[in-house]
Amino acid sequence: MRRFRQENMDQDVETRVRVRRKDPLHSALEVVRSPDFCFRTTPIVSFSGEETDGHDGPLREFFRLTLLELQQSSVFEGHPGRLFFTYDLKALEDRKYYEAGVLIGWSLTQGGPGPRCLHPALFQLVCGLKPSLEEFNWRDIVDAEAQIRLQQMHSCTDVKLLSPSLCDWVASSGIPGIYLAQSEELPSIYVRLVKHYIYYRVASMISQFTEGLNSCGGLWETAQSNWEEFVPVMTSTRQQPLTLEEFKQLFTICYSRPDSQLRATEEATAGHWETVLTLVRDGKADLSFEDLLAFITGDDHLPPLGFPKLISLCFYSQDPSISGERLPHSSTCTLELFLPRGAAGAADLLALLSRALREALGFTCF
Helix, strand or coil: CCHHHHCEEEEEEEEEECCCCCCCHHHHHHHHHCCCCCCCHHHHHHHHECCCCCHHHHHHHHHHHHHHHHCCCCEEEEEEEEEEECCCHHHHCHHHHHHHHHHHHHHHHHHCCCCEEECCCHHHHHCCCCCCCCCCCCCCHHHHHHHHHHHHHHHCCCCCHCCCHHHHHHHHHHHHHHCCCCCHHHHHHHHHHHHHHHHHHHHHHHHHHHHHHHHHCCCCHHHHCCCHHHHHHHHHHCCCCCCHHHHCCCCEEEECCCCCCEEEHHHHHHHHHHHHHHHHHCCCCCCHHHHHHHHCCCCCCCCCCCCCEEEEEECCCCCCCCCCCCCEEEECCEEEEECCCCCCCCCHHHHHHHHHHHHCCCCCCC
8 A cells, every 4th residue: 555655646746625524525526527637646625714734634634524425425325334335327327436436546545544334245255255155144234125035045944935025036136046946055045145235236336436446546456456455444344443552652742841840730731641541441531532533633543554653742831811721722734632731630631622522623723
């Protein structure tokens, strides 16, 4: 992935991208539909009505929000993190699957996230692999009739118990031999049914999607030949919640000089920060490490190649001349988190952070 980015990024040419926060997918599609769109050029992203002191943070947030909205579009169906392609001929004619592939390829080329949403079995099939489907969970299918039919086939052990309507449905799915099948063939028939429903039935949609990915420097060919590396990029597999140690390793603390009068108050806040993180780990906070990461960086997961540098934990002093407390804030562009010096305690710092996350509506210059 790192080599792919190095070979395909053109940092000398910029593309201005104006994003409406309420509709990032539409904003992204306007860009990729432009005749002069090039996935290699550096996107300079700005959100309408918001200010920022750089471009990296808005870029990460733009791709994160765009791909989240893409998952809810007409090209995907299923449960979160285990999506399949829809069978939508109108979307196929409108090249929606191709556009989805382009958006994902664009994001990955520019250091953004992957979709992290495809069903693991589907991803392996698209890569030309042979996943084990004998115990495929029919509940992952959202179409009511297909789910019922797959459940019936999965639980059946005797062909004599197959209803005529079920046999007709199986035959219409490309398995006409069901009428003469033996009981010992039922598990393999179930596997073929699953493969038909999630893969063969939507082959044209998949082909258009991979065509879109491949339009970004042959990204799909790269993914196929390095499929194991792309599993956590394209699917939710291996995506465990961030641990306390993983989260702490993302930071470097920027203290004042040892002889500074501010140092003691900064160390006190740093100690409370450690306690806050422990509360988050133990589920005793109303936020998660992913919530904090999105607040600080614009992305709620670690990028495929990591961040360009460690997050700087910085400090600020409250202004006594201003009524009310200044909340913790961040710069997603420079990867900085600012906490108040001399916080009264871990509970107070957690309350301030919770407020900051709730009230963070976009990018603001401090």
